[in-house]
Amino acid sequence: MTEVECYENYPVCIPALSTVQTLMIYGIGAYVFSRYSQIMLALYLLYIIWIELRVLEKSCRNCVYYGKLCGLGRGKICALILKKGNQKFAEKKITWKDLVPDFLAFLLPLLAGIPLLLQNWDWILAGLMVTLLLLATAGNGIIRGRVCKHCKQRRLGCPAEQMFQRKSTTIP
Numbered sequence: 001m002t003e004v005e006c007y008e009n010y011p012v013c014i015p016a017l018s019t020v021q022t023l024m025i026y027g028i029g030a031y032v033f034s035r036y037s038q039i040m041l042a043l044y045l046l047y048i049i050w051i052e053l054r055v056l057e058k059s060c061r062n063c064v065y066y067g068k069l070c071g072l073g074r075g076k077i078c079a080l081i082l083k084k085g086n087q088k089f090a091e092k093k094i095t096w097k098d099l100v101p102d103f104l105a106f107l108l109p110l111l112a113g114i115p116l117l118l119q120n121w122d123w124i125l126a127g128l129m130v131t132l133l134l135l136a137t138a139g140n141g142i143i144r145g146r147v148c149k150h151c152k153q154r155r156l157g158c159p160a161e162q163m164f165q166r167k168s169t170t171i172p
Contacts, residue, residue: 006152008068014150015073018143021135022072028132029109035116035125044108051101061085062092064153071147090157106136 026048033044060066060078067079113129116122148154154161 004149006155007071007150008152010069010071010147010150012069014071014146015069018071018147019073021139021143025106025132025135028128028135029105031128032109032113032116032125036112040112047108048105051105054101056082059089059092062089064089064156071151089153089159092159094159094163106132110136 029044029048030041033040056074056078060070060074061082062085063070063075063078065071065075066084068075070076110129110132113125113132117126117129148158148161151158
């Protein structure tokens with residue numbers, strides 16, 4: 001079995017695709033909340049900014065791809081706004097609690113869209129809700145699969161990979 005190449009810098013198409021997917025999720029979410037009010041839209045956008053800054057602060061600044069073109073497109077952005085961290089990324093432990101804010105970025109608009117559809121059926125909104133669900137589940141799985149496959153940080157130690165690859169232990 002041949003070992004898969006780790007990228008020092010990802011080919012532009014991979015972070016571009018990842019960024020488009022993320023922006024589509026956020027865009028659909030923004031559209032859903034704009035149907036309620038401009039205040040709801042503003043709150044959602046502030047939330048998105050907060051979770052993105054949180055990822056940069058807690059993960060990207062400590063990653064081997066800091067200042068480089070990483071698979072998710074945040075390594076270079078992080079270097080523009082934050083100093084490199086000194087925490088060893090591989091030693092960081094994450095739990096499902098750490099991932100809740102990221103999941104809420106798509107779950108909140110998905111849940112907020114349901115009452116809108118029940119109140120007044122709209123095929124465009126229904127299609128966007130299905131698209132949001134597909135982007136956040138299957139789309140995320142496909143993109144993360146491509147990104148993680150070639151990730152140098154994964155080889156060095158990645159808290160997310162460690163969490164998702166845990167083997168369940170069963171008692172005989």
